[in-house]
Amino acid sequence: MFPSRKFDFVPIAAPNFALIVSGMSEPRSYLVCASQRSGSTLLVESLRATTVAGNPEEFFQYLPSTSRSPQPRQWFESVTDETVLSLLAPLEPGTADTRTAEQWRDQLLSVGRTPNGVWGGKLMWNQVPLVLDRAAGLPDRSGDDLRSALGDILDRDLAFIHVYRRDVVAQAVSMWRAVQTQVWRDDATPPAPHDGAEYHADGIAHLARILRDQDVQWRNWFETEGLDHIDISFDDLVAAPQATAAKVLVELGLDADLAPPPPLKRQSDGRSKEWVERYRSEAAANGLPL
Incomplete structure (x- = not known):
């Protein structure tokens, strides 16, 4: 289930000679490609809990201008409807990231890798511009496209x-509540019934368009690149979170038995369903996306 095209590269981590002697394959580094509120956090936290499948984080969400992930209003930059914008927190300035591209890459690789050499991370399609911008500052570039950027930053034998x-409607509703409350991480506690979030069809519709487009872009990229x-x-x-994580571990060349019980529980309540x-x-009736 991996790319048929191979590239010559110099591994960052030293070879695992025990695996070579035993005839086993080296475990592979990987990138989870997703959109917000798709369940990707549950998967990466399950992989992280194995302690051998990298330390996957959403490394590419932090904007250089603020060192913060996109703030609520930044998801609605093209929206002028004050009934939507009034439900979102005002922008905060943050602090500019002054690291060079090489410093940023070195830190990313160090934090995301487990001692066995496996690196893990997560990328949303809206974060692709940051990847391209950071990669542009690296020496000895192999190309200007996303495939080249990921190879130059991470690994040319990366699993996707x-x-x-x-x-997508349920996904957009989940995100609409998250951008209002600024609570993004799933845990064992369902959202509070009165968490301050308010229903707004146009806010949900705006996010539904974004989320649908992100998934289309990923599918098109995989097809175009033949990945x-x-x-x-x-x-x-x-x-089946544990069984799903086990299947992923096998594809990465790791032990399926290391798949843990789900470390997070799905956030869900009657309000979101309503x-x-x-x-x-x-x-x-209103021409909104479904």
Whole structure:
């Protein structure tokens, strides 16, 4: 399930001679390719919990101008509707990231790698411009495209894992609540019934368009580049998180028995379901995306 095209490269980590002697393959580094609220956090936290599958984080979300991930209003830069914008926190200035491209890459590689040499990370399509911008500052570039940038930053024998969510409306509702509350991480506690988030069909519709486009862009990129990849659906991941993580570990050349019980539980409550149903009922009449 991996790319058929191979590249010559110099590994960053030293070879594992024990694996070579035993005839086993070296475990592979990987990048989880996803969109927000797709279930990717559950997968990467499961992989992290093995202690041998890298330390995957969303390394590419931090904007150089603020050293912060995109703030709520930055998801709505093209929106002028004050009834939407008034529900979002104002922008905060943050602090500019002064690291060079090489310093940024070296830190990213160090933090994301486990002692066995496996590196793990997560990339959303909206973060691709940051990858390209950072890679542009590296010496000895192999090209200006995303494939080259990832190879120059990470590893030319990288495995790709595509996490997606079929129900984009539910995904957009989840994200709409997250941008209002600024609570992004799933844990064992369902969202509070009165967490301050308010329903707004146009806010959900705006995010649904973004999220759908991100997944289309990933699929187009895999096809254009001829890249094989591991496909993981939100539904399968939520239904069987441990079994899904085990399958990914096998594809990475690691022991499936290391897959842990789910370290996170899905955030879900009746309010989100009500919003999904309400949005669907309004969408057809108002020309909103489904």
